[in-house]
Structures are given as structure tokens and as C-alpha cells.
Amino acid sequence: MKELNDLLDKLKSNGYKITEQRKAILKALVSNNNNLITVEKLLSESKKNYHKTNMTTIYRNIEILEKLDLIHKVINEEGTSLYKLSCSINHHHHHIICLKCGKTEAIDFCPLKDIEQLLNDKDFCLTDHKFELYGYCKECKNSENKKD
Template sequence: MSDVEILENKLKEKGYKLTNQRKAIIEVLFEQKGRFLTAEDIFIKTREKHADTNFSTVYRNLNILEDTGIIHLTKLNSDASVYELADTDSHHHHIICRGCGKTESIDFCPLEELNTKLNNKNFTLTDHKFELYGYCRECEKINKK
């Protein structure tokens, strides 16, 4: 089963169809896997695939894809929301470049110890995100100039 078929099934399980616009948005996210994109970036790239797409359609679909766990929403700074295709294969966290948006996965969970402590407090953690922000080598060089 392909990645797109897995996502199609996930949408169907939640009662959604794989419309042409959703398919185009998912294709854009697959093509940009490993990078966070703004809604505007996704809109521009989606229009290249499906010219009839408008921004409100992209934005509504991003909300649906986030609600179904297909994408992650992250805030790079106080006013920039960015999206990334969720990795369904493994639990992971990110380091994120504030300059270019490049992301890399962290292959360990720094919150495992915290979860143990929370269990001792009669609290069950159901979800979390751990993101570290900074600059990749290329963007760091640009910022120092």
C-alpha cells in the first residue's frame, strides 16, 4: 500500500473523501517532506497541480489534515504557522531552522523520564511535541553577515 493510499484510508476512516484538492495538497507535502511549509507555500504549490484551488480551500483542508493526524502544525515564531507531513512510521521530534524551515528528526524522546514522573502524579500523558529552534549552518552564516 502506498503512502497516499494509507492517507486516503485515514481520511475515509474519519469520514472524508480524497478530493482532487486534498490529493494535490498531500502530493505537495510529500514532495516537500522534511520541510515545514506555510499555508501560502502550500497554496502556491497546490495551484500548480490543481489550478482551481483557492486559499480558503487549502486552509480548510490543512485543518482537516491536522485533525486527522496527517500533518503537524508548528509555530516557528509568534505569527508564522507552518505545516509538515506527519511521519506515521515512528514517534519523533524535530530540530527546526528558523531561517529556511529545514527540519531534522531527533531519534530519541527527551520526555520519557517526564512521562514516568507524570504517571506518579496520577496523570496520563496522551500526546506531546518537542521542537528545538535555531539556524542551520547555511542560515547561520547569512545571519552573521
């Protein structure tokens, strides 16, 4: 997980000013840790830190954070964009995502290495791929069982 101060430093060193709204958004992302959240949730959480935060600022900051590789975006099956801070793992990796609460865990393993080799044999160069795993976290699995 990234700390707020690291994020602020990174923004500052890239020439971005630290405004109250920006800080409120970053704080909300840090406190959500590895949970994926929607922009609506990010807005309501950010507002708790600074009540003047608005949707336009949320979108503008997401754009900046994406450009600096500080945020990870996942589009769920309904087509909704979900966000969380990038993991501290700096190399290529994957995630398991809880379908119910959006909690994620990093999977420090790429199953597509063999496919890459296969494609090389076919004179195709693989430049990018996205691969996300979905399921239920322990808490959500337990709460499902209780309902039955």
C-alpha cells in the first residue's frame, strides 16, 4: 500500500499543486487501501475529508493519477469503472477481485508467460494483456453462507 506522503511527493515532483480537494481524494484512496471503489463512492468518501470536493475534480485527479501510474482501474462486468491505488509491487502482476465488496489481493504471478512464448513462435509479439480473477473474499463468502 502507498502512503499519503509518498503520493503527495510524487505529485509535487511532477509539478502538480497539492490542493485541499486533491488531498481529500488521495486520503480517501489511501483509506480504501486495496478495495476497488466507484467514482461515486470516491466522491462521497472524499467529501468526508473536504466537503467542497466535486465530481469534476474527481475525474481530473483520476486522469492525473492514471498518467502517473498511481491508480489501478478495473472495468467490471456491468461496465462500471472501479479504482484503487496501484500496488507497491513494481513489476507486472495480476489481481483477484471480490465481486461483492471490491477487495483485491495482488497475485504476484503471470500465467500468460507460456502463451507469450507460443506467440513468439508464431512471429507475433505480445505487447500488453489484462487478466483479472474474480471471486469472493472470506468475509463475503461467510456472510453469504449465513443467509442460507
